[in-house]
Amino acid sequence: MILSIEELSIAGQGRTIVDNVSLAVREGEFMALVGQSGSGKSLLSQSIGQLLPPNLHASGRILFEGSNLLERTSKEMRALRGSRISYIFQDYQGAFTPFRSIGGHFDEYQKVHGEKSSAVRKTKAAAALESVGLDAALLRRYPFQLSGGQLQRAAIATSLLLSPRLLIADEATTALDSVSGHRVLELLVAKQKETGCAILFITHDWRHVRRYANRLSVMKEGRIVESGGKHRILDHPQHEYTRNLIDAAPVLSRSLKSGLEEESR
Amino acid sequence: MFRILLRKFLEVFIFLLFIMFVSFLFIRLAPGDPVLTILNVDELSVSQEQVEAMREEMGFNDPLLVQFGNWLLDFVRLDFGSSYSTGQPVMQTLMSALPATAELTLGALLVMLLIAVPLGSLSAVYRGSWIDTLSRMLSIVGAAVPSFWLGLILIDLFGVRFGNLPTMGRDGFASLILPCVTLGLAISSVYVRLLRSSLLDSLSQEFVRSARARGLSEGRIFWLHALRHSLPPVITVFGVSLGSLIGGVVVIEVLFAYPGIGKLVVDAIRQRDYPLIQGYILIMAVVVFVVNTAVDLSYRYLNPEMKLKEKEAHR
Amino acid sequence: MKSIPLRVRTRAAKSKKHSVQAIVAALFALLVIAASAYTFLVLKHDPTLTDLRGRLLGASTLHPLGTDHLGRDVLTRLLLGGGQTLGYSLLALGAALVIGIPFGIVAGYKRGWVDKLFMRIADGFLAFPDTIVAIVLSGLLGAGIGNLVLAIVIVKWVSYARLVRSTVLSESQKDYIRIARTNGLSDARIMTKHLLPHIAGHVLVLASLDLGKIILLISSLSYIGLGAQPPTPEWGAMLNDSRPYFQSRPELMVYPGLAIVSVVLLANMLGDYLRDRFDVKKEVQP
Numbered sequence: 124m125i126l127s128i129e130e131l132s133i134a135g136q137g138r139t140i141v142d143n144v145s146l147a148v149r150e151g152e153f154m155a156l157v158g159q160s161g162s163g164k165s166l167l168s169q170s171i172g173q174l175l176p177p178n179l180h181a182s183g184r185i186l187f188e189g190s191n192l193l194e195r196t197s198k199e200m201r202a203l204r205g206s207r208i209s210y211i212f213q214d215y216q217g218a219f220t221p222f223r224s225i226g227g228h229f230d231e232y233q234k235v236h237g238e239k240s241s242a243v244r245k246t247k248a249a250a251a252l253e254s255v256g257l258d259a260a261l262l263r264r265y266p267f268q269l270s271g272g273q274l275q276r277a278a279i280a281t282s283l284l285l286s287p288r289l290l291i292a293d294e295a296t297t298a299l300d301s302v303s304g305h306r307v308l309e310l311l312v313a314k315q316k317e318t319g320c321a322i323l324f325i326t327h328d329w330r331h332v333r334r335y336a337n338r339l340s341v342m343k344e345g346r347i348v349e350s351g352g353k354h355r356i357l358d359h360p361q362h363e364y365t366r367n368l369i370d371a372a373p374v375l376s377r378s379l380k381s382g383l384e385e386e387s388r
Numbered sequence: 389m390f391r392i393l394l395r396k397f398l399e400v401f402i403f404l405l406f407i408m409f410v411s412f413l414f415i416r417l418a419p420g421d422p423v424l425t426i427l428n429v430d431e432l433s434v435s436q437e438q439v440e441a442m443r444e445e446m447g448f449n450d451p452l453l454v455q456f457g458n459w460l461l462d463f464v465r466l467d468f469g470s471s472y473s474t475g476q477p478v479m480q481t482l483m484s485a486l487p488a489t490a491e492l493t494l495g496a497l498l499v500m501l502l503i504a505v506p507l508g509s510l511s512a513v514y515r516g517s518w519i520d521t522l523s524r525m526l527s528i529v530g531a532a533v534p535s536f537w538l539g540l541i542l543i544d545l546f547g548v549r550f551g552n553l554p555t556m557g558r559d560g561f562a563s564l565i566l567p568c569v570t571l572g573l574a575i576s577s578v579y580v581r582l583l584r585s586s587l588l589d590s591l592s593q594e595f596v597r598s599a600r601a602r603g604l605s606e607g608r609i610f611w612l613h614a615l616r617h618s619l620p621p622v623i624t625v626f627g628v629s630l631g632s633l634i635g636g637v638v639v640i641e642v643l644f645a646y647p648g649i650g651k652l653v654v655d656a657i658r659q660r661d662y663p664l665i666q667g668y669i670l671i672m673a674v675v676v677f678v679v680n681t682a683v684d685l686s687y688r689y690l691n692p693e694m695k696l697k698e699k700e701a702h703r
Numbered sequence: 704m705k706s707i708p709l710r711v712r713t714r715a716a717k718s719k720k721h722s723v724q725a726i727v728a729a730l731f732a733l734l735v736i737a738a739s740a741y742t743f744l745v746l747k748h749d750p751t752l753t754d755l756r757g758r759l760l761g762a763s764t765l766h767p768l769g770t771d772h773l774g775r776d777v778l779t780r781l782l783l784g785g786g787q788t789l790g791y792s793l794l795a796l797g798a799a800l801v802i803g804i805p806f807g808i809v810a811g812y813k814r815g816w817v818d819k820l821f822m823r824i825a826d827g828f829l830a831f832p833d834t835i836v837a838i839v840l841s842g843l844l845g846a847g848i849g850n851l852v853l854a855i856v857i858v859k860w861v862s863y864a865r866l867v868r869s870t871v872l873s874e875s876q877k878d879y880i881r882i883a884r885t886n887g888l889s890d891a892r893i894m895t896k897h898l899l900p901h902i903a904g905h906v907l908v909l910a911s912l913d914l915g916k917i918i919l920l921i922s923s924l925s926y927i928g929l930g931a932q933p934p935t936p937e938w939g940a941m942l943n944d945s946r947p948y949f950q951s952r953p954e955l956m957v958y959p960g961l962a963i964v965s966v967v968l969l970a971n972m973l974g975d976y977l978r979d980r981f982d983v984k985k986e987v988q989p
Contacts, residue, residue: 174600205603212601217594220613222692231612232602267693281602403827410843532967534919536926537942537960544949544956631832635920638838642927654927657842665842672835 124186125150125289125321126171131183133166133175133345140179141167142345148289148321153312155324155332155353157368158342164325167342168293171323172208173200188288206236209287211278213294218278219266225252225277226262229284236285251280255310275299275307283314290315291323296331304328308335329372333357341365396680404673408666412459468667473659478667482649486671488558489648492571493637495564499572500579507576508583512591513610523580530577535636539570539643556645567644571636575629582625586618593617620690627683630676721979724972731969739782741767748776750783751934768958771941772948773934780936781958787848787937789966792917795852796910799859804906806860807867808894812875821868825861833858837920841929848931851924855917866909870902904981912974915967922963938963 126148133141141163148154158164170181171192185192187208192200204210212218219228229248230241238244249259255276261269269277282290292311296304308331315322326332332339332353340350341364349362360366450458462469468478511520547555547566554563590596591614599609638650645651649668656664688695742748748766754774762769768777810821828836837854844850874880875898883893922939924930931937933944938959945955 172601174597201603201605203603204601210598210601212594212598214594218598220595220599220617222616222690223613231604231608235602235604235608265692265696268696278598399826400831403831406827528971529964529968532915532919532964532971534923534926534939534960534963534967536923536939537956537963540942540946540949540956540960544953548950629832631834631836632916634832635834635838635923639923639927653838653842654929657838657846657929660845662843665839669835669839673831676831676835 124148125188126323127184127186128167128171129184129186131167131170131181131185133163133170133179133181135176135179140345141170141181143183144342144345144347146340146347146350148323149338150288151315151319151321152337153315153322153324153335155326155336155339156342157326157329157332157339159327159368161344162342163345164342165293168210168291168323168325171289171291172204172210173197174204174210202236205232205287206285207287208289208291209282209285211282211290211292211295213297215271215274215278215298216266218274218281221266224263224265225269228281229262232281232284247284251284252277254283254314255280272303272306275303276310279307279310279314283318283320286318287320289321289323291325293325294327295324296326296328301330304331305334311335329369341368392684393681396684397677400673400677400680404670408463408669412456466670468670469663471656471664472661473656473664478663481664482652482667482671485647485649485652488646489637489641489650491564492567492641492646492648493633495568496571496575496637496640499568500576503572503576504579504583508580509587509610509615511580512584512587515588520584523584527577527580530573530580533574535570535574536639536643538574539566539640542566542570543644558647563644563646567640567646570643571640574636575633578625578629579622582622583618586621587614590614590617616690620687623683623686623690627680630679634672634675721976724976728969728972731965735782735785738767738778742776742779742782748779750775750779750936769952769954771945771955775934777955777958780941781938781962784936784938784941784959785962785966787931787935788918788922788939788963791848791852791921791931792914795855795859795917795921796914798852798856800863800906800910802856803860803863804867804899804902807864808871808898808902810864811868811871812890812894812898818868821864825865828858828861833862834920838924838929841924846929846932848921848925848935848937851921851930855920859913859917863906863909866905867902870905871898874898874901904977908974908977908981911970911977914974915970918963918967918970 124147126146128144128146131141131144131146132139144163144167146156146167156164156167166175166179169175171185171187173192173195175181181193183193187203192203195203219225223231226245226248229251230244233244233247238247248262252259252261257273257276257280261273261277266274290311295311296307299307311322312335314320324331324336336353338350338352339356340347341356341362342348343364349356349360349365356365357369360369466479470477471481474481507519507523507526511517511523514520543555543566545551546553553566555566557563591610593614595617596609596614599613600606604613634650637648638654640646641648641650642654649671653665653668655661656668752775754770756774760766760770760774766776766778768781771777771780806821810818836858837851840854840857841847841851844853880893880897883897888897921930922937922942925937925939926943928943931940933940941959942956945952949956
């Protein structure tokens with residue numbers, strides 16, 4: 124159990140947005156958190172890294188590798204963010220500061236996390252880019268000189284640079300068309316196999332869940348309505364809301380909703 | 389880059405020529421005989437013969453076209469003649485007053501930065517807090533306070549009542565304090581507001597969130613990422629409002645009897661000392677050109693996208 | 704889901720802000736009207752009559768704000784000075800608009816040589832900061848409030864014409880102008896009946912935002928002796944007049960200054976209100 128969220132609530136301005144949620148991510152698994160926009164799933168993911176907006180407050184426990192993240196000081200969290208826990212967001216363009224070169228980002232990132240040798244930083248940056256299928260020459264380029272697809276890969280490369288144990292992908296495929304979305308997920312899964320990191324994938328898109336997740340939780344209006352293995356939930360949803368969500372999502376092939384081929388009739 | 393500079397230079401130059409020509413016409417056609425102005429300065433009773441002799445000497449009896457030709461030649465040689473009131477060469481007079489004005493202006497800009505950067509930053513980072521409210525109120529009121537009135541109040545407070553800072557002339561560092569603080573305060577309200585809104589925009593950008601997620605410290609994110617991203621609009625406004633800065637310098641120099649070129653030109657205007665006014669225009673044209681160029685260069689430094697786009701355009 | 708916005712300035716918050724502003728403005732107007740009525744109907748001082756025996760008096764029922772260094776009633780001069788400052792500013796603004804708007808409409812709608820000529824002129828003017836041009840022009844014309852107003856008109860009309868031109872350019876592409884054209888309306892009619900009303904809001908916003916600046920410019924230049932000349936009761940000139948007496952009578956410095964600040968504040972509030980009202984975004988901001 125790498126991450127275990129227990130009785131987490133997020134509140135602010137007199138409203139409770141996430142209400143008493145418990146959730147666990149196991150070592151090395153692909154866990155999906157599904158819900159419609161406004162369900163509180165993104166805030167939940169931000170609270171893990173203490174990235175909530177200042178007017179929101181989280182209470183409960185977020186156990187990561189056994190210790191409660193909510194009790195960490197912001198300095199300790201900084202050291203953790205990016206190295207043990209890293210994020211991928213929806214907006215790839217925004218992953219890089221516009222006036223800094225891609226290499227500048229890799230360099231600063233490693234420096235902040237204590238890599239003192241500039242030569243090592245350079246080699247690691249080049250290796251990271253190549254590992255996601257990009258040319259190391261891109262390091263000298265600025266973000267606006269990269270195509271959308273290159274930016275996605277570069278952003279993923281930064282997130283995986285320091286071999287995190289937990290990767291939080293917050294709506295990472297939402298802004299992409301279906302093909303690019305799958306390409307990003309293929310890449311993530313491949314990297315997951317290499318490094319063994321756990322992925323917490325936040326989405327409202329069932330197609331991706333069906334294909335890539337091991338387990339999933341369904342969130343509605345700040346609460347988790349159902350959790351479990353992918354096949355169990357997709358094929359035999361217990362909750363009314365889950366059932367409605369699954370039925371609303373289009374399935375094209377003649378297969379079971381979890382993507383398993385139907386057994387011979 | 390070179391082409392843009394050339395274009396800018398031509399624009400300023402053509403307008404300069406236009407203004408110079410207008411001022412030439414004014415000198416010749418304006419009510420009030422310049423010759424009388426010149427002679428009156430000496431406080432002598434002037435005879436008709438003296439006026440005629442002067443008129444001849446200065447070439448006012450030549451046909452207008454000849455006069456214009458001569459004027460144009462002088463202009464090309466950057467020779468604006470002598471001041472009507474002091475008899476000193478115009479360019480020399482102005483150049484010797486220029487360092488004083490430069491000191492005042494740079495000092496005021498420094499004061500402005502010392503006010504605007506902390507206040508604008510704090511009110512953007514702590515939006516909605518008391519410091520934000522305070523700085524918003526200050527900048528609204530500040531935009532309505534005339535600089536000369538502010539200067540009078542500061543003179544009264546720190547030159548007379550609660551201190552004895554110099555309030556007149558230019559004599560060492562102390563005499564710079566009040567003029568610089570006055571002008572710096574007067575121009576800072578615009579920049580506080582501008583920096584605040586520009587920073588708010590930068591801080592809400594996705595790259596800030598990404599930097600946070602990578603574990604960068606808030607200080608590093610602010611100084612090395614967000615602040616630099618917020619500067620271009622501020623610099624644009626600085627370039628656009630250069631005129632009001634120069635106008636402010638003029639007012640402050642008169643207020644503090646500070647011997648810079650602003651005070652020189654106001655005295656020249658009062659005495660209809662046209663050669664000096666012309667020289668002032670020329671210097672201002674150079675200043676405008678230099679500042680505009682610096683603004684352009686700083687954009688290219690702050691935003692590499694511009695530089696590279698230009699390169700591609702030239703290919 | 705994106706993070707929740709920290710604070711959204713809603714329409715309600717804006718209208719609350721504006722109603723507070725309206726109350727402030729109304730109170731100020733009431734104060735000015737009451738003071739004017741008392742001064743001009745009851746006291747009836749001559750604003751330029753000097754009385755050296757009654758100079759630098761303190762406040763009294765006869766002189767509610769005392770008298771200045773020449774024994775003139777301060778309140779009377781303050782109120783008249785308001786009329787002067789505001790009147791000349793509005794005059795300059797109005798004249799610049801009267802020249803700028805038609806120029807901008809014709810340049811933007813007809814394009815062609817008018818537009819080319821205009822853009823050349825505008826580039827020239829913009830290459831040189833307008834405050835300097837105003838100072839220098841008023842210098843060449845000779846110090847005086849009339850010449851200062853003229854100088855402001857000469858530099859300001861360009862910016863209005865530019866704004867109008869760019870608005871007209873984008874409006875001309877829209878369907879209602881195209882339809883009007885294909886329906887055979889005359890150019891003059893399209894320009895006056897269709898384009899003019901549309902740009903009025905933008906121009907009004909820019910003009911009201913400029914009003915405060917022009918007031919400040921006029922009073923500043925009057926203070927340094929390039930605007931209104933004594934004995935005209937102009938605020939900047941009044942401040943200049945009373946500077947030698949600041950130690951003994953600091954209130955002589957306070958009144959005209961506060962008057963300038965409050966009028967400019969009101970003008971800026973008006974501009975702010977109109978900007979929200981017409982929903983003109985940053986494009987108009989200088």
